[in-house]
Amino acid sequence: MGDNHNPDQPENESFAESRRNFLKNSSLLTAIAVTPGVVAKAAENDLGEKIASAFEKVPLKMEINGVKQQLSVEPRVTLLDLLREQLNLTGTKKGCDYGQCGACTVHVNGQRVLSCLSLAVMHEGQKITTIEGLAKGDQLHPMQEAFIKHDGFQCGYCTPGQIMSAIACIREGHAENEADIREFMSGNICRCGAYPNIVDAITEVKNNGQKL
Amino acid sequence: MIQFQYVRTSTPKAAVDAVSKAQNARFIAGGTNLVDLMKRDIMKPEKLVDINNIPLKGIEQQGNKIVIGALALNSQVADNKLVQEKLPLLSQSLNAGASAQIRNMATVGGNMMQRTRCNYFYDTAMPCNKREPGSGCGALEGFNRMHAIFGTSEKCIAVHPSDMCIALVALDATVVTTGPKGERRIPFSEFHRLPGDNPEKDNNLMENELITAVEIPDNAFTRNVHYLKIRDRASYAFAVVSVAAALHIENNTIKDARLAMGGVSHKPWRLTGAEKALIGKPASEETFRNAANIAMEGAKTFKYNAFKLKLGPNTIVQALKNAAEPV
Numbered sequence: 001m002g003d004n005h006n007p008d009q010p011e012n013e014s015f016a017e018s019r020r021n022f023l024k025n026s027s028l029l030t031a032i033a034v035t036p037g038v039v040a041k042a043a044e045n046d047l048g049e050k051i052a053s054a055f056e057k058v059p060l061k062m063e064i065n066g067v068k069q070q071l072s073v074e075p076r077v078t079l080l081d082l083l084r085e086q087l088n089l090t091g092t093k094k095g096c097d098y099g100q101c102g103a104c105t106v107h108v109n110g111q112r113v114l115s116c117l118s119l120a121v122m123h124e125g126q127k128i129t130t131i132e133g134l135a136k137g138d139q140l141h142p143m144q145e146a147f148i149k150h151d152g153f154q155c156g157y158c159t160p161g162q163i164m165s166a167i168a169c170i171r172e173g174h175a176e177n178e179a180d181i182r183e184f185m186s187g188n189i190c191r192c193g194a195y196p197n198i199v200d201a202i203t204e205v206k207n208n209g210q211k212l
Numbered sequence: 213m214i215q216f217q218y219v220r221t222s223t224p225k226a227a228v229d230a231v232s233k234a235q236n237a238r239f240i241a242g243g244t245n246l247v248d249l250m251k252r253d254i255m256k257p258e259k260l261v262d263i264n265n266i267p268l269k270g271i272e273q274q275g276n277k278i279v280i281g282a283l284a285l286n287s288q289v290a291d292n293k294l295v296q297e298k299l300p301l302l303s304q305s306l307n308a309g310a311s312a313q314i315r316n317m318a319t320v321g322g323n324m325m326q327r328t329r330c331n332y333f334y335d336t337a338m339p340c341n342k343r344e345p346g347s348g349c350g351a352l353e354g355f356n357r358m359h360a361i362f363g364t365s366e367k368c369i370a371v372h373p374s375d376m377c378i379a380l381v382a383l384d385a386t387v388v389t390t391g392p393k394g395e396r397r398i399p400f401s402e403f404h405r406l407p408g409d410n411p412e413k414d415n416n417l418m419e420n421e422l423i424t425a426v427e428i429p430d431n432a433f434t435r436n437v438h439y440l441k442i443r444d445r446a447s448y449a450f451a452v453v454s455v456a457a458a459l460h461i462e463n464n465t466i467k468d469a470r471l472a473m474g475g476v477s478h479k480p481w482r483l484t485g486a487e488k489a490l491i492g493k494p495a496s497e498e499t500f501r502n503a504a505n506i507a508m509e510g511a512k513t514f515k516y517n518a519f520k521l522k523l524g525p526n527t528i529v530q531a532l533k534n535a536a537e538p539v
Contacts, residue, residue, distance in 0.1 A: 058218060074215070075215075075218035075260065076213045076214075076216060076250075078247070097251070098248050098251065098252075099244060099248055099314060102311065102313060111287075111316045112312060112313050112316055113313050113316050114244070114313045114314060114317065117243060117244045117247045117248060117314070117317065118243060118247070118317065119218075119240070119243060119247060119260075121218055121262070122240070122243065122262055122264060124220070165312070165313065168312070169312065172287075172291075172312070174312065182447070183307075183446075183447050185312075186311055186312075186446070186447035186448040187310070187311020187312055187313045187314065187448055188311075
């Protein structure tokens with residue numbers, strides 16, 4: 001899935017898109033109004049360094065779920081917002097947006113991170129895996145299967161983050177016992193309280209010993 | 213979040229140059245605290261200098277010290293074999309902090325640069341001398357349960373939030389920096405500062421100075437160590453009180469000791485008086501209790517944090533017991 005329009009080009013707006021663009025543009029204008037200092041500095045440039053002035057989008061190459069993407073983003077866009085808003089990968093959830101809940105957990109180069117606290121531009125050339133990248137066609141990932149089997153969720157909102165975190169937890173070698181799992185999964189909050197079942201799911205996948 | 217310029221750099225010099233060119237520029241590494249603060253408009257840098265491409269991730273023994281690059285991730289340090297073998301207290305403290313995801317992003321240098329989690333610092337509707345110098349301190353007469361009991365001022369009673377730094381100050385670490393005036397070394401205990409009249413300054417870094425490494429002496433504290441963190445839930449919460457304890461015990465006599473506390477001051481709080489009271493004494497509860505009482509001398513409490521006068525020494529005693537008899 002990709003964003004086909006070139007963000008550097010003026011948009012050929014469709015009616016459906018216009019509200020969204022109005023919101024985008026008006027928030028940009030607000031930003032200009034509150035940061036006059038930036039305007040003057042936007043002209044600053046430096047050879048040999050990649051500079052993006054305040055109102056330019058930065059070109060960005062990433063591989064997301066195995067697909068190479070050539071993107072263009074404002075420096076202030078988080079990895080989470082890039083995935084959800086620009087690439088329509090809405091499986092990764094926005095919970096608190098402040099790094100407190102873990103719902104936005106994705107893998108960057110195989111390591112679990114919080115996409116809400118990470119600027120997209122900081123991931124040039126890196127490989128991102130989201131919940132959408134786990135299944136192979138109709139074949140669910142073993143961790144997805146285990147979450148279903150053990151009822152590792154109720155409302156399901158934290159589940160994508162839980163599953164991404166759970167896979168990494170086993171890969172890191174931090175799923176040796178229940179205490180270990182609970183400690184190293186503590187960055188993923190579940191308001192429904194499905195923790196015992198989540199621990200069961202992780203334990204089963206760990207004990208099956210498959211390469212994740 | 214306001215708009216900002218974004219620059220990538222790949223050498224310390226380029227990073228220092230880039231940050232020096234703008235009025236209100238910041239280095240960004242993991243971003244776990246800075247991005248959070250930028251989203252809330254608590255910090256509003258107009259330029260971010262991304263330092264992640266600078267090769268400062270190494271963890272290695274150099275003579276009689278262990279040198280950890282400023283960009284080594286918290287998880288890399290915690291799981292590193294050399295660190296686990298030689299500096300287990302550091303590994304324990306890192307694993308007590310944040311969550312696995314955040315430790316995969318946060319760097320050693322960034323951990324040291326964390327801002328306080330004082331609610332009044334975070335709430336832009338409230339006064340805070342750290343966020344807005346001269347506006348007052350909301351915590352002084354407010355809900356100050358989490359706040360400092362040592363080294364406070366009338367301007368600020370916030371606490372330093374890091375766990376890693378409590379272990380590093382106990383272990384006599386040194387901070388290596390580079391800046392417009394070249395390289396320098398700062399003893400860890402002098403890196404962070406007390407709030408005094410200008411709590412907006414968390415540490416003694418000079419303008420545009422970049423942390424490049426932390427050096428820790430290869431010491432005797434490889435076995436009898438413990439980092440004990442008391443928090444409001446079992447994991448993933450900031451310390452109410454924490455204690456880093458390291459002992460060198462021979463024939464049940466304490467030959468050497470290191471002790472530091474978190475959650476009690478604007479800086480990682482080294483307890484040198486209590487350390488002296490431990491050395492030469494038997495590793496017993498009586499010795500530990502005596503040292504803990506000495507550690508609490510000079511504490512000053514506020515409306516909601518007087519409980520730290522009990523919790524503090526109890527945590528010290530328990531940390532020392534755990535260090536003396538590791539599981």
